[in-house]
Amino acid sequence: MISTRRTDFFGPSRPTVFARDAAIATSHPLATAAGLEILQAGGNAMDAALAAVAAQCVVEPAMTGIGGDCFVLYAPKGKPTVAMNGSGRAPAAASVEALKAAGLTGEIPRTSAHAVTIPGAISAWTKLHADYGSLPLDRLFARAVDYAENGYPIAQRVAFDWADEAPLLAQDENASAFFLPGGKPLLAGQRHAQPLLGRRLRDIASRGAAAFYEGETAASLVAYLNGLGGLHTLEDFAAMKDGAFYTTPISTEYRGYTVEECPPNGQGLAALMLLNILREFDLGEGLSLADRVHLHAEATKLVYHNRDALLGDPSAMTVPVETLLAPETARRLAAHIDMGRAQPPVYWDEPEHADTVYLCVVDRDGNMVSFINSIFHAFGSTRIDPATGVLLHSRGSSFRLIEGHPNAIAPGKRPMHTIIPGLLRRDGEAVGVFGVMGGQYQAAGQAALLSGLFDRGLDPQTAIDAPRSFAFDGELELEPAYPEAVLADLAGRGHRLKVAVEPIGGAQLIVRDPTSDLLLAASDPRKDGCALGV
Numbered sequence: 120m121i122s123t124r125r126t127d128f129f130g131p132s133r134p135t136v137f138a139r140d141a142a143i144a145t146s147h148p149l150a151t152a153a154g155l156e157i158l159q160a161g162g163n164a165m166d167a168a169l170a171a172v173a174a175q176c177v178v179e180p181a182m183t184g185i186g187g188d189c190f191v192l193y194a195p196k197g198k199p200t201v202a203m204n205g206s207g208r209a210p211a212a213a214s215v216e217a218l219k220a221a222g223l224t225g226e227i228p229r230t231s232a233h234a235v236t237i238p239g240a241i242s243a244w245t246k247l248h249a250d251y252g253s254l255p256l257d258r259l260f261a262r263a264v265d266y267a268e269n270g271y272p273i274a275q276r277v278a279f280d281w282a283d284e285a286p287l288l289a290q291d292e293n294a295s296a297f298f299l300p301g302g303k304p305l306l307a308g309q310r311h312a313q314p315l316l317g318r319r320l321r322d323i324a325s326r327g328a329a330a331f332y333e334g335e336t337a338a339s340l341v342a343y344l345n346g347l348g349g350l351h352t353l354e355d356f357a358a359m360k361d362g363a364f365y366t367t368p369i370s371t372e373y374r375g376y377t378v379e380e381c382p383p384n385g386q387g388l389a390a391l392m393l394l395n396i397l398r399e400f401d402l403g404e405g406l407s408l409a410d411r412v413h414l415h416a417e418a419t420k421l422v423y424h425n426r427d428a429l430l431g432d433p434s435a436m437t438v439p440v441e442t443l444l445a446p447e448t449a450r451r452l453a454a455h456i457d458m459g460r461a462q463p464p465v466y467w468d469e470p471e472h473a474d475t476v477y478l479c480v481v482d483r484d485g486n487m488v489s490f491i492n493s494i495f496h497a498f499g500s501t502r503i504d505p506a507t508g509v510l511l512h513s514r515g516s517s518f519r520l521i522e523g524h525p526n527a528i529a530p531g532k533r534p535m536h537t538i539i540p541g542l543l544r545r546d547g548e549a550v551g552v553f554g555v556m557g558g559q560y561q562a563a564g565q566a567a568l569l570s571g572l573f574d575r576g577l578d579p580q581t582a583i584d585a586p587r588s589f590a591f592d593g594e595l596e597l598e599p600a601y602p603e604a605v606l607a608d609l610a611g612r613g614h615r616l617k618v619a620v621e622p623i624g625g626a627q628l629i630v631r632d633p634t635s636d637l638l639l640a641a642s643d644p645r646k647d648g649c650a651l652g653v
Contacts, residue, residue, distance in 0.1 A: 135580040135639050138652020142640040143167055144627035145478040146182070146556065146648035147274060150174040153262040154480060155651045157254065164482035165193065165251040166259055168490045169244055173263035175476045175492065177316060178271045180298065180510065181280040182556075183476040185319060185331070187494035187512040189240045190381045191247060192368060192542045194549035196485035200542055202381045204533075205243025205363040207236035207514070211530045212350035215520050218528060221348060223520060227528070229496050229513040230291070232349030236515045236534065237356055238331075240492055243363035245328040256324035264324075267317030270310040274647035278307040283621075284497045294501045297508070315508025332360035336507050343504040344511075358531075368542070369440055371395055374573035377544040383433045387539040388440060389426040389562035393418055395449035396456075397566060402574035409608035410458060412597070415570075416590035416614065417456045419563045423591065424464035425452075426562070431526035432533045461595075461613035475538050475561075477554035479629050481638055487629075489540035489552035496558075537561050543630065550631045556646075557624025560589050564624045572630075579628045579641035587623040590614075598623055 126134050136142065141164075143154040154171035162170070168191075176184045191203040218233055227233050248256055273281070285304040288294040295302070297313070305311050322330035330336060337356040344351045368379040371391040378394060380387025396418040402411065429438050442448060455462060475493035494500075494512035503510040517535050518528035526535045537558050543551035555564030564587070571582035586600035595614040597606065610616055622645035629640045629650070640650035 131644070132584045133580060133644065135578045135641050136650040136652050138638040138640060140483045140653050141481060142629050142638040142650060142652035143171065143478065143480045144629055144640045144642045144648070144650035145171050145175065146476050146625055146627065146643065146646040147175055147179050147277070148647060148649050149178050149262070149266065149271060150478065151642070151649050151651050154478070155653070156262065157259060158480070158482060159653060160254070162254045162259070163251070163484065164480040164486040164488045165247055166254045167480045167482065168478060168488040169248055169252065170259040170262060171478050171480070172244070172476070172490060172492050173260045173320060174266060175478070177263050177266045177313060178274070179277055179476055180313070181277065181284060181497045182494070183492045184494050184499065184510045184512070185241055185316070186238045186509040187240050187492060187499065188238060188514055188536065188538070189243050189490065189492040190385050190536065190538055190540055191243065191491070192379060192381065192489040192540045192552070193247070193251060194487040194542055200368050200379050200549065202366045202368045203243050203247060203363060204366055204381060205239040206384060206533045206536050207239035207359060208362065208531045208533050209236050209515060209518070209528055210350040210352065210355045212352070213528050213530055215522050215527055215529070217350065218520060225520065227516045227518055227520065229516045230500055230502065231516070232344045232347035232502070234500050234513040234516040235344060235349065235351070235502065235511045237351070237359040237362070238512060239359060239363055241323060241331040242328050242359055242361065245323070246363050257321070260320045260324045264317045264320050267313045267320065270312040273305045273307050273309050273311055275307045276645070276647045278305065280497055281305060287501055288498060291501050293503045293505045294498065296505070297503050298498070313508055319507060319509060328360045332356045336509070339506045340504050340509060343506070347502065369444065371444055373398055373569060375545065376573065378569065379542040379544065380539055382440060383430050383436060383535070384533045385536045385539050386426055386430060386562050387541070388430060388443060389422050390539055390541070390565045391444055392425070392449070393422045393562055393566040394569065395444065395446070396421065396453045397570060399449060399453040402570050404575055408601070409605045412588045412601070412605065413458065413461070413609060413612055413614070414456065415563070415567060416588065416595050417462060419590045420464040421452045421455065422562065429525060431524070431535045435525045435527070435529070435532070437525060459612060475556045475558065477540065477556050477625070477627055479552035479554060479627050481552065481629050481631070487542065487549050487552045489542050489554055491538045491540045491554050493538045539565065541565055545633070550633070551629060553626070553628040555624050555626045559591055560624045563589055564626065568626055568628070579630060579639050583626045583628060583641050583643050589623055596623065
């Protein structure tokens with residue numbers, strides 16, 4: 120895993136971090152520091168992950184928050200991986216019929232109260248802490264509370280995303296008051312505080328999930344959402360207090376590694392299907408850059424076409440996970456790829472479519488955590504309850520208003536999620552944790568990242584730094600680093616190209632090198648974060 124290639128110290132890329140005992144990688148330096156502080160204080164990987172994600176909910180308000188959802192993979196040393204589903208459910212009164220009666224057709228708008236399912240993150244955090252944490256929550260949340268109450272400096276990428284969403288934030292009186300002081304987005308280096316959010320974190324540390332799902336906070340959130348036309352009730356919130364649950368990961372094999380993902384309603388299944396298709400091809404260094412991008416694009420189109428038609432809450436899926444991960448399914452889909460021409464996607468059986476933070480931690484005992492927390496779109500729904508300071512996610516906008524669709528909204532149903540933490544095993548032992556941020560890009564991004572590691576032999580940081588492409592919604596988007604000759608080649612194969620005006624996604628990764636037994640950690644330069652170790 121340690122690359123023999125010479126590092127270009129004149130280039131802009133940072134080197135991979137080597138750590139002897141423990142490591143953490145997040146998308147924000149203050150969150151990485153908060154987690155490392157806990158590791159150095161004797162906390163374990165879960166402690167550090169919770170400290171880091173709490174900090175991120177303060178210092179990266181466009182990307183995540185306590186009013187969102189999460190998924191987690193946890194691999195205790197020498198034991199099987201545990202998957203945590205912290206995704207929320209639709210209100211008991213929500214249905215396709217009810218939303219159509221409310222005047223919605225087509226899609227659920229991200230700013231609609233109907234886009235807000237009951238947030239699941241805090242239910243998951245408190246359950247993970249009770250089962251695997253070693254330090255008290257008030258200790259783990261200390262940095263986050265301090266930043267919320269006393270202010271934190273706005274980082275460069277945070278400021279970029281903030282400015283990008285300013286026009287939308289300005290449309291909501293509460294969002295404008297919280298995030299556009301003086302009517303303008305904050306700039307890098309300015310200070311921002313969220314004292315109400317600090318109070319919520321203090322309450323959760325003191326009283327657990329009940330502080331969010333019952334009592335004054337829940338009553339305020341329900342009243343606020345009802346005022347926007349939402350169907351939420353106190354009973355819906357109370358049911359989510361213990362609503363996060365453990366489940367068994369799904370997996371596939373790729374180049375000698377077992378890749379583990381959370382099962383649906385997350386799109387980890389799509390990442391595994393994509394790897395299964397790529398496994399049918401030789402993606403070594405002999406492949407041209409244009410061929411590599413084309414192959415990845417065609418495989419992505421096939422998988423996402425199936426994802427959008429077939430994935431959702433597992434209780435509503437009509438095609439079993441085992442069928443979608445079967446080798447014959449991958450071979451059938453791979454057979455439709457023409458290396459000389461972009462093709463329309465097909466379904467696997469031939470019958471006649473946002474924003475997040477990710478962090479990973481490995482502690483001194485070898486326990487590994489892969490943790491992703493999301494409010495979906497930037498600033499989620501943009502709906503923030505002025506009495507509690509809770510910014511609410513927009514994950515319910517993923518639901519379909521199509522009766523019979525696996526992802527149709529229904530009472531108590533969980534929507535299809537884009538957020539997916541990943542974990543690697545080799546010969547049965549957990550050897551790495553990884554994740555890719557970026558809404559719809561995540562499954563495609565994971566496949567590209569792992570291909571860089573295992574097909575091209577790139578070190579972790581170089582694999583993250585590599586230029587990205589993403590075939591989605593009829594276009595092939597490419598970061599500006601691709602040469603003109605590659606663009607011309609891809610256009611000649613029939614791809615409709617789009618040069619990215621913003622970085623595509625972000626990633627973090629920690630892997631254990633089998634030879635040195637060192638931890639290799641990396642964090643994406645497309646974000647503000649960093650990897651650190653001890």
